[in-house]
Amino acid sequence: MMPELIPILSAAELRRLVLDLAQRIEADYRGRNLVLIGVLKGSFVFLSDLIRQLGMPVKVDFVQASSYGNGTESSGHIRLSKGIGLDIRGQDVLVVEDIVDTGLTVRWIIDYLTSLQPRSVTVCALINKPARREVDVPIAYAGYVAGNGFLVGYGLDYAEQYRHLPDVCQLNL
Numbered sequence: 374m375m376p377e378l379i380p381i382l383s384a385a386e387l388r389r390l391v392l393d394l395a396q397r398i399e400a401d402y403r404g405r406n407l408v409l410i411g412v413l414k415g416s417f418v419f420l421s422d423l424i425r426q427l428g429m430p431v432k433v434d435f436v437q438a439s440s441y442g443n444g445t446e447s448s449g450h451i452r453l454s455k456g457i458g459l460d461i462r463g464q465d466v467l468v469v470e471d472i473v474d475t476g477l478t479v480r481w482i483i484d485y486l487t488s489l490q491p492r493s494v495t496v497c498a499l500i501n502k503p504a505r506r507e508v509d510v511p512i513a514y515a516g517y518v519a520g521n522g523f524l525v526g527y528g529l530d531y532a533e534q535y536r537h538l539p540d541v542c543q544l545n546l
């Protein structure tokens with residue numbers, strides 16, 4: 374059977390959502406030195422739209438964290454496969470994440486970045502999936518609250534497929 378793709382967020386809805394997040398971030402950080410840290414790979418489309426809606430200069434870097442295990446669930450054992458290159462000491466840092474699900478990945482990334490002594494670390498997530506949260510993580514800017522379905526498109530993949538889709542869709546295998 375063919376996998377089924379059910380649209381959840383259209384390109385137009387994503388544009389509105391990203392603009393709203395950008396305006397809130399800009400209002401809070403205007404005049405400060407903000408460093409956006411994108412979490413590879415899923416956040417790259419979101420981050421590229423977000424920086425173009427922010428009416429202020431920002432620096433950008435990326436981290437990549439892999440969780441051991443496979444499939445569609447986070448195992449909770451996180452490994453850093455790419456750390457940051459920028460010096461963030463004393464800077465305001467905003468972690469730009471695609472989805473916060475169990476919270477384990479972003480918790481780990483917050484702890485890693487905090488060890489580099491920034492002035493502050495906050496989180497912006499395009500999609501918040503609170504139902505399966507295992508650790509408490511503060512998400513200062515959350516775009517859309519989703520249920521438990523597995524989402525693809527707008528940078529999000531399943532086995533490296535579907536990242537190119539302009540909409541966020543639920544994948545039913």
Ligand code: 5GP
Binds near residue numbers: 522524
């Ligand atoms: P965590 O469970 O640690 O909060 O999330 C780990 C990672 O799993 C997220 O950064 C995200 O990349 C990925 N993830 C969680 N839910 C989904 C989903 O519905 N679709 C895709 N493509 N990735 C997801």
